[in-house]
Amino acid sequence: MALKGAVLSFPHLGDYHVPIAYFAKRLLNMKVIKPLPITKKTLEIGAKYSPDSVCVPFKYNLGNFIESLDQGASVLIQAGGGCRFGYYAEVQEQILRDLGYKFTFIRIVSNDKLTVTNIYRQLKQINPRLNFFLFIYYFYFIIRMSKSLENIQQYVNKNSGFEVEKGSFGLLYNKFLGEIELVNNIGELNRLFLRYQRAFNKLPINKPVDCLKVGIVGEVYVAIEPFSNCYVESQMAKKGVEVTRLVTATRILLRRPKDHRDLLVKAHPYLKYAIGADGTDSVAKTKVFAEEGYDGVIHIKPFACIPELNAMPMLQKISHDYNMPILYLSFDAQTSEAGVLTRLEAFYDMLLMKRGH
Amino acid sequence: MAKLDIIGIPRALLYYKYRYLWECFFKELGCHILLSPETNKEIMDQGINHSIDESCLSAKIYMGHIYAIINQVDYIFVPRFCNFARQETVCTKFNALYDIVRNTFPHKEVLHYNVDVLKRNGELKGFIKMGLALKKNFFLIVKAYIKAKLKQKHHDKLAHKQQADLINNESCLKMLIVAHPYNRYDKLVGFPIIKYLMENNIMPVYADIVDHKVARQRSLNISKTLHWTYSKELIGAIDYYQDKIDGIIFISTFPCGPDSLVNELCLRKIKYVPMLNLVLDELQGEAGLHTRLESFIDIIKIRKNKQEAVS
Numbered sequence: 001m002a003l004k005g006a007v008l009s010f011p012h013l014g015d016y017h018v019p020i021a022y023f024a025k026r027l028l029n030m031k032v033i034k035p036l037p038i039t040k041k042t043l044e045i046g047a048k049y050s051p052d053s054v055c056v057p058f059k060y061n062l063g064n065f066i067e068s069l070d071q072g073a074s075v076l077i078q079a080g081g082g083c084r085f086g087y088y089a090e091v092q093e094q095i096l097r098d099l100g101y102k103f104t105f106i107r108i109v110s111n112d113k114l115t116v117t118n119i120y121r122q123l124k125q126i127n128p129r130l131n132f133f134l135f136i137y138y139f140y141f142i143i144r145m146s147k148s149l150e151n152i153q154q155y156v157n158k159n160s161g162f163e164v165e166k167g168s169f170g171l172l173y174n175k176f177l178g179e180i181e182l183v184n185n186i187g188e189l190n191r192l193f194l195r196y197q198r199a200f201n202k203l204p205i206n207k208p209v210d211c212l213k214v215g216i217v218g219e220v221y222v223a224i225e226p227f228s229n230c231y232v233e234s235q236m237a238k239k240g241v242e243v244t245r246l247v248t249a250t251r252i253l254l255r256r257p258k259d260h261r262d263l264l265v266k267a268h269p270y271l272k273y274a275i276g277a278d279g280t281d282s283v284a285k286t287k288v289f290a291e292e293g294y295d296g297v298i299h300i301k302p303f304a305c306i307p308e309l310n311a312m313p314m315l316q317k318i319s320h321d322y323n324m325p326i327l328y329l330s331f332d333a334q335t336s337e338a339g340v341l342t343r344l345e346a347f348y349d350m351l352l353m354k355r356g357h
Numbered sequence: 358m359a360k361l362d363i364i365g366i367p368r369a370l371l372y373y374k375y376r377y378l379w380e381c382f383f384k385e386l387g388c389h390i391l392l393s394p395e396t397n398k399e400i401m402d403q404g405i406n407h408s409i410d411e412s413c414l415s416a417k418i419y420m421g422h423i424y425a426i427i428n429q430v431d432y433i434f435v436p437r438f439c440n441f442a443r444q445e446t447v448c449t450k451f452n453a454l455y456d457i458v459r460n461t462f463p464h465k466e467v468l469h470y471n472v473d474v475l476k477r478n479g480e481l482k483g484f485i486k487m488g489l490a491l492k493k494n495f496f497l498i499v500k501a502y503i504k505a506k507l508k509q510k511h512h513d514k515l516a517h518k519q520q521a522d523l524i525n526n527e528s529c530l531k532m533l534i535v536a537h538p539y540n541r542y543d544k545l546v547g548f549p550i551i552k553y554l555m556e557n558n559i560m561p562v563y564a565d566i567v568d569h570k571v572a573r574q575r576s577l578n579i580s581k582t583l584h585w586t587y588s589k590e591l592i593g594a595i596d597y598y599q600d601k602i603d604g605i606i607f608i609s610t611f612p613c614g615p616d617s618l619v620n621e622l623c624l625r626k627i628k629y630v631p632m633l634n635l636v637l638d639e640l641q642g643e644a645g646l647h648t649r650l651e652s653f654i655d656i657i658k659i660r661k662n663k664q665e666a667v668s
Contacts, residue, residue, distance in 0.1 A: 053617040
């Protein structure tokens, strides 16, 4: 496939656009444009051309694609997974073609399996001169990059609610995002990460020992992309809560067969079999949160996400058995931010009352 | 004489696909079967009470069926399906059905078999395990399985042959019904639509009655990356019956995961025949349905008349 002068674009997923763009720029020998930041308009465009009852990540992705195509992109990348996600690519391609766009569509995941060799094979089609060792190097590189991002994010989520100086965490985080794009090799990345870790640790916080602790579980896209979940994490943190989100992209990408078995062991006795996509993960993590004595869990999913719906009866039972409240939020194109905020506030008050404050 | 075990089979979801296999197997093992009654309003209401709000209507009805018989049986039978081969998976609802039922009705023993071929759990292995759980003789189990499997195959073939004969002999308008078996046989979901079509002298052709192997092959003509086996069989049937039908009706339940994308793709890709996409939920009124069907039938009749006038 000779693609001269092609411009590559991809859908958004939280802050992972940084490693993805980095990876594509270094390896694919073509111009890469990041999709425009997700706004209400993105969702509106996406929802307009999507089937009604499809889950909301489809609509966001489609909106991203249309905006990128309007910006001049000519190659689009879509991944895939175990649930409906595995079928996104073909339907989205058809919808965009019906709209009259001309582009090349690359599905990174053929055979519904997300493995390193599969990704390599697909990328080889875009850039025939792709070197396998270089690919492995940069793949490892962006995994490290994503992990650094996730570690910093986790620290921010846990502590930004107790910052002494308002907005100091957000500022430093944005600075970190800006600089991580500019690193050249793994050594620089590590040094940058350590430097910022120290900087974050030095930020003054006023954190009580017995602060409220809330875990976040749920569907990957909506849990990671802050716009799509109405900024649940930062809203919760603002109230002075330690927020933990274990759902991250690298965990999904690097899951081995052994990890799947471990999940089922963790989810025992609520699960005997895997319940599809990330449902097993949600049950296992909720149980771990309950055992670790978290005050509450927020379960996030797009409307009608089947794997997460499958997990809900088990979550209800865990909630009952461990006497731990769970807030179920489901997001669609019409979800209003005010409604979610009200529910979060009520949930927060309830957690406080349960503590006996 | 030892008391016979009573096994409850809910008349919903995959029952309609594997009914002869399951019934024959348990009968051969000498178990009593209690089948839940046809879906009615009460079953649906109970199903809604016992499931998560956002589940699809078919899954809600399933829970209602279980509730209807749970107190009269020793075991409730809920199989678990995951995949049949590479790229041959099922909707994740079927992955979790067993665990959902176990968690929703914790007091009843759930009998199940697991089909997860990629993890070396074939159908036969599943049936043997299930039979051993009922404390039956190993050879009796294998014999029962083979007999049941043959019976299921025979009935599938018979239905296919009957439908082929009907298509060739009848001259009235033919409408392809693309719906999962559990939707089209259901008394509350698909039955009113089929009944209305029959009353208007239109012959329904069922997409699920087809040679499944052929259908899976031919589904590649419409979609290359589809990975749900049951959806493959349905859209393969569209390709298989394409020159014998005058219209297509898609029936799906809100918010069905696979159908939301598969039907959309079909609506966009198939150009040669008029199509109607019906999405049903528990608040469906019959009048609105009839209006849509009526106007669709009119369109098909006009189109057919025009074609005949030209030729």
